[in-house]
Each structure stands twice: as C-alpha cells, then as structure tokens.
Amino acid sequence: MQLQIKTRSGKVVATVHLDAVSTVRELKKAVHESNKRLHPSRQRLTLPLPAGSTAQTKPTVLEDGKTLGDYGLKDGSLLNVKDLGLQIGYSTVFFWEYFGPLVVYPLFYALPHLLYPGVTPPAQRPLVQTLALAYWSFHYSKRIFETFLVHKFGHDTMPIMNLVRNCAYYWGFAAYVSYFNNHPLYTAPPVQQSVVALGLAMLCQLSNLKCHLILSNLRKPGEKGYKIPKGFLFNYITCANYTCEVLGWALFTVAVQAVPAGIFALVGTVQMAQWAIQKHKRLKKVFDGQEGRLKYPRRWIMMPPFF
Amino acid sequence: CSGRTSTDRMAWSVGKVHLLVYNTVQAIGWGLCLHACVPAGWLRGDHHGVFAQAGSLIKVFQLASALEVVHAAVGLVPSSPVMALMQWAGRSNVLFLVLGAAQPVQSSPMAAVMLVVWSMSEVIRYPWYALSLTGHCPAALTWLRYTAFIPLYPLGVVAEMTVMYQSLQHLEAKKLYSVHLPNTFNFAFSYSIFIKVLLVVYLPMWFSLYSSLLRARKKKLGGKEKAA
Numbered sequence: 001m002q003l004q005i006k007t008r009s010g011k012v013v014a015t016v017h018l019d020a021v022s023t024v025r026e027l028k029k030a031v032h033e034s035n036k037r038l039h040p041s042r043q044r045l046t047l048p049l050p051a052g053s054t055a056q057t058k059p060t061v062l063e064d065g066k067t068l069g070d071y072g073l074k075d076g077s078l079l080n081v082k083d084l085g086l087q088i089g090y091s092t093v094f095f096w097e098y099f100g101p102l103v104v105y106p107l108f109y110a111l112p113h114l115l116y117p118g119v120t121p122p123a124q125r126p127l128v129q130t131l132a133l134a135y136w137s138f139h140y141s142k143r144i145f146e147t148f149l150v151h152k153f154g155h156d157t158m159p160i161m162n163l164v165r166n167c168a169y170y171w172g173f174a175a176y177v178s179y180f181n182n183h184p185l186y187t188a189p190p191v192q193q194s195v196v197a198l199g200l201a202m203l204c205q206l207s208n209l210k211c212h213l214i215l216s217n218l219r220k221p222g223e224k225g226y227k228i229p230k231g232f233l234f235n236y237i238t239c240a241n242y243t244c245e246v247l248g249w250a251l252f253t254v255a256v257q258a259v260p261a262g263i264f265a266l267v268g269t270v271q272m273a274q275w276a277i278q279k280h281k282r283l284k285k286v287f288d289g290q291e292g293r294l295k296y297p298r299r300w301i302m303m304p305p306f307f
Numbered sequence: 308c309s310g311r312t313s314t315d316r317m318a319w320s321v322g323k324v325h326l327l328v329y330n331t332v333q334a335i336g337w338g339l340c341l342h343a344c345v346p347a348g349w350l351r352g353d354h355h356g357v358f359a360q361a362g363s364l365i366k367v368f369q370l371a372s373a374l375e376v377v378h379a380a381v382g383l384v385p386s387s388p389v390m391a392l393m394q395w396a397g398r399s400n401v402l403f404l405v406l407g408a409a410q411p412v413q414s415s416p417m418a419a420v421m422l423v424v425w426s427m428s429e430v431i432r433y434p435w436y437a438l439s440l441t442g443h444c445p446a447a448l449t450w451l452r453y454t455a456f457i458p459l460y461p462l463g464v465v466a467e468m469t470v471m472y473q474s475l476q477h478l479e480a481k482k483l484y485s486v487h488l489p490n491t492f493n494f495a496f497s498y499s500i501f502i503k504v505l506l507v508v509y510l511p512m513w514f515s516l517y518s519s520l521l522r523a524r525k526k527k528l529g530g531k532e533k534a535a
Contacts, residue, residue: 180495185488259494 001075020069041087041157087157094147097166101174108182126188189257197255208244239276276302334433336368341426357419409474421466453524
C-alpha cells in the first residue's frame, strides 16, 4: 500500500510503500529514508481525526510495536506527523545529569584555595564535610548504576532541551550545595547529629534502591500497561521510592545543617510531590475496579501522614 | 473582546464585578501616574525628577497589582499564578528594593524612562481588561493593546536592566539585604550577586516572553482579519 505522510499544515513530507504486516517501527524508518530530517524518534504519527471530531478529540497515536493493519491503514491512506524536535536518549540524559554532581561537588572540597580565594581554611576540616562528600558521591554513583542496570524507561528518547534544563538543575544545585558545605567558614553541627542523620539517610538510600528494584521488576518482558506496585513500602505508599528520596535529602540537610542543602531538598520534594500526585491519579484511573479490573487500594501518595 | 454584542449573554458574577472594579481603579490609577510622570515631570524639562513626582503614586498601584497573582491563583483569570508572581516580583524588586536603596539612580534618565514606559503600558492594558469584561471593547484599543508592547517592552526591559546595573555599586557599598558567613545554618545571601544573576537571566526570559506576545498578537489580530 502507498501511504502519504503529511504535517498538520497539510504539507506532504513523505510517501512510502509498505504492506499491512509492516510495523509502525518499519514505517518510521521508511519515512526517515524519504525525509532525512525526520529521524524515527522525532516522529509522532497520528491517524487523521474522523469526521465530527471536536477540538477536544485526541488523535490516535501510532505505537511502534503495532502493524499497519492493526490501524486499518489501506492504500492511499493519509497519516499526520508531528516533528518532536531533536531527541536524545533517556539513559544519555540521566547519565550526564548525574555525572555532573559527581564531579562538581568534590571540586569545592578539593580546591578551597582556588574556589574560595582569600579565605583561609581552618586547621582541622570538620568531619561532616568528608562524610557529606562520601554520601553525596555514593548517591550519584548509585543513580548512574540504576540508570544502566535497574531502571526500565517508558520512553526511549526525550527532546534535547531537556538535557540542557536537567543538567542546569543538577549541576547548578551541586555547586550551590557544595559551595556552602565545603566553605572554609562552614559551621558544623554536633558530630553526633551528623553521624546519626547520615546513617539514617543511608538507610533511606538503600530502601530507595529496593523500591527501584521492585518497580523495575513489575512488568515481565513484553508486558505493557500499568501494574499495581506492591511489596515493601509500596503496600502503603504509591510512590515509596520518592518517600525514601525525600527523607534521605531531609536527613542530609540535618546532617550538614545548611540552608542551601535544605533549599535543594525542598525543590526536589516539590517536584517529586507533583509527579507522585500524577502517578497516583493515573493508577487510580486505570484501576477503577470496573469490568473485572482491580481496584487501586487506599494508599498514601508520597508522604504519610501528610498526603 | 470577543465581539459579543448581547449583554444578556453575560453572567455578572461577584468575581467578574470585582475584576471590573479592580481593572477600572488600576486604569485610573496608572492614568494619574502617567500624568505625574509626563506633564508634571518631563514637559517641565525636569526628567530627573520623574521618580520624585510619580514614585509614590506608582508604588501604590504597583503594590495593589499584587492582587493579580491572587486572581490567577484562584482561577479568576486564565493566567498562570507563577508567571504573574514573577512579573510582579520583578517590577517590585526594581521599584522598591533596588531604586529604593540606590538614591542617586532615582534621578537618572533611565529610571525616568522606565517609569514612563510602565505607566504607558498600564494605561493601555487595564482599560482593555475592563472594557473586555463588559464586552464593549473598541477594536482600536485591542489593536493598541497588542501593538504598543512592540516598542514599549524592549524599552522597558532595557531601562529596568540599566537601572539595576547602575544601582549595583550603591547596593554593594551599603551591603543591603545580605547575610554573611559564618552562621549556624551556613546560609549566605548577597543581594548584589542576586541582582547580577537576575541581569543574566533577564534577557533570555524576556526574549521568550516577547516572542510569545508576538505569537499571541498574530492570533488575536491576524485571525480577526481572516474572519472579517
């Protein structure tokens, strides 16, 4: 069959010849061959809206794994394409956004004469500064490890601007937190406070890892669609992984007793809270208990006893 | 102005009445500010005194405009409360904190330009809001509302940035609004560094706002011509 691919403005950007058993993935490849700019990951293909659709009707997006026949496409069918812009792989973005903090934070620890010019460091470096460095480095190493060996991403790519934005956030905050934690004029809290807080924070990190492992094993290979997370803290909290993360950073802040670390923890918490609400809503919507589907159990969203 | 002619199709809720009153008061207010800036100040050749003439009046109405953040937050208007807050905070920062502290800059030409540009923009914007609410908004005002920003916006941004830049030395000398190390919570804040960061962030931020206003203009004015 011959298919014509056009943009929303009506311009035909590609004409391809495939058969009904070809997959959408193969279709995207064919489009790319015909139009070099449209790399497969940049294409969002949709069926034209049927007659009588309103401005609110969401068009059907073609999924990579399905075939052309699944969508009832025939010879002469028209498809719409949206250019999603230059894309970059999820793992690539995650790696770079986590690698930055691993490099940036230690700089302030290691190079005080360069980064705090004119300020004399104390004779004895407070213990908490070293412990905090170790904790921070462990945290981001763990994240990189999870990126390549644990997480199963729902999407392959994201727009390239996300790389810039995410790195700005992580690297920027790494510098901000580290600058004050490792400042020559840093005032350390009582050592017991730091040690206990970091010990508990470590427990949170390990719990967070366990949560990620549970999430990553939720779907068997080939399974699609949402599953209800269960086991460990997920029995009580939808986004237990965020719970551990938020508590971890709160304890880190207590350990170093510094406002910049607190601001970092707060901003992260707000973002994770927004994601948690969305996830919880989505799961409740899918698992509504009708038509044989399971009903999503009553659970905290992210932070008992608050919400 | 959606071109609705029949007033009985409109429901005058409390919220809508409040918005009408608010926008009318602001329209009058900024008219007074403009009068204080231009005839009283500039036409007398006294552009160094614009802040002195109009400053207090502008402070009142700028402070009152904080209400717009509330309007957005409760959904009375379709704008984003975060955007509204950022815009209000940006202007208030320059007016109250920066200019307030840097006395010599108050009588600078750029400060005068900034206050005049603000007044001119508001004297168009608020009447447009008020009249749109009643459904009887002249097309000419809509055109003005979506066109005047083209010169006024860049002029305003340049004036604001210059005022901030010129004030830096005074802020640093006075060590204003700043916290220094060492302290128990390891917090430090330097207002002059904050202003410097703001200056860097201002250009791309306002550039993207300018482009979105241009796009909105195309939709609002361009579409009307097609429909007619």
